[in-house]
Amino acid sequence: MNGPDSAAVKKYLLSLQSSICERLAAIDGTESFRTDSWDRPAGGGGVSRVIENGRVFEKGGVNFSHVTGDQMPPSATAHRPDLAGAPWEAMGVSLVLHPLNPYVPTSHANVRFFIATPANAEPVWWFGGGFDLTPYYGFKEDCVGWHKVAKQACAPFGDDVYPRYKRWCDEYFHIRHRQEPRGVGGLFYDDLNTGNFQQDFAFMQSVGDSFVEAYAPIVERRLDTPYGERERDFQLYRRGRYVEFNLVYDRGTLFGLQSGGRTESILMSMPPMARWDYDRQAEPGSPEAELTDYFLQDRDWLAEEAPE
């Protein structure tokens, strides 16, 4: 009864994909998410849902994928010889949203589940996921609100969960060659298996369901903020950092590209447009300088909230 139930996880992931797309399309108001289903020749497939040129979302994708294999590849089992040759499944929902308005942050979320079922042993499984926020113009209120929801999502699972996964997020989404974080963080976890499948699955659901609760209020608060060429230009420039992180460091992206994943679905995370300028420096004290000087600093956002 307490064994891993991948059918239940899959059902949840598909419903999560739908509900996120519905909610975001309602906010956008002009464009909805078109659906693109694909098969993976080696087993499994996915459903990509894509929005482009919306009033709010310039580009975004909410991907479901479920890939399967008859045998774990040797490269994946170097440290787990017990799994060599075992059938396996990996499934998840992964999303990136690139809003048009530079005052609305880009966001990313992912929840995933992996299971291998060796012939003569117990299944081996784990969960991973999280969500993180990448503003172009920072607002303390947005960062605090985002992290409040992240903390609430973790609260039923122990007091140490939020601080641990918050720190892991800061560590993971770090652009080493720029010596700066990709954004203002959130949650990141991997290899989660407490031994209690139901509890770990409930945590996936808590994180998955919380994403839109964390993101929607920020989008709604900022989407009508007037902006001009200066803000748009800065947004395009900062999106270059997003590209750099995803193509140089992001494990999911690199593993996907190297393992023959579906390129268009993997690179749905790329911004619709980005720019690079040589040695661009923000004017000291400007909102653009504040982004890196204050917001992108591995901060404890919940300690930043003004006392009531």
Place this chain on the structure above:
Amino acid sequence: MNGPDSAAVKKYLLSLQSSICERLAAIDGTESFRTDSWDRPAGGGGVSRVIENGRVFEKGGVNFSHVTGDQMPPSATAHRPDLAGAPWEAMGVSLVLHPLNPYVPTSHANVRFFIATPANAEPVWWFGGGFDLTPYYGFKEDCVGWHKVAKQACAPFGDDVYPRYKRWCDEYFHIRHRQEPRGVGGLFYDDLNTGNFQQDFAFMQSVGDSFVEAYAPIVERRLDTPYGERERDFQLYRRGRYVEFNLVYDRGTLFGLQSGGRTESILMSMPPMARWDYDRQAEPGSPEAELTDYFLQDRDWLAEEAPE
């Protein structure tokens, strides 16, 4: 007399950088290359020369760097234990030019020299380099002309040199996850040490000097071609492929970023602006489709030339 002469290589590289910048600035006509010198804390430094927002070149950089170390790092000597702890120098000129007009191809060139001088043994050295062309709209005349100069640059060094380094270029500049070449190729070589320093240095000079002879006629032929939003949009989209190659596969870029190189100089190769569209497909038979269907195909360009 026939030993390696790194001072002579350095002198050549600095003069190559100057002459390329002068020639390209003359073609541009409105902008010249500003100079940005930098030191590398661990030893050595470089001179970056950058053009931005020119009439012809939207962005381009011609970098000279000369980095030195007291001791070869262990990671670099795993297969060469004889070099462990040896003082070393690496120097080179590396350039990428992103023209504004979509009918003018992007180009890249690099020539480099490495030498390690163990205490009780002969110096170990090698050359590497090449140049390659990335059109957005293809012209057979440009591809043939480019490869003719490449072949001429190699001719004094043996009949097998051009075909060998042409093939190496096609293999190296391949975007695996797109299953397409980055461009129409050129030359690529590495680990070149025939035992004759003067000859190998002469080859570096032949490749270095040929770059602008190969590129300038193409730029001059295409720079006034009228274009509109369609061509510009396609150029920005294809530049996304350039970003993907450089950040996912290019050894120089990744090694530079990982080894604490100067990020702004390394990422000068990034285009000024790029775009990504989900699952974009060119209309069959259009010039945009012709780029991938005909031009990006690992072709023997010199066999494409019409018989006279």
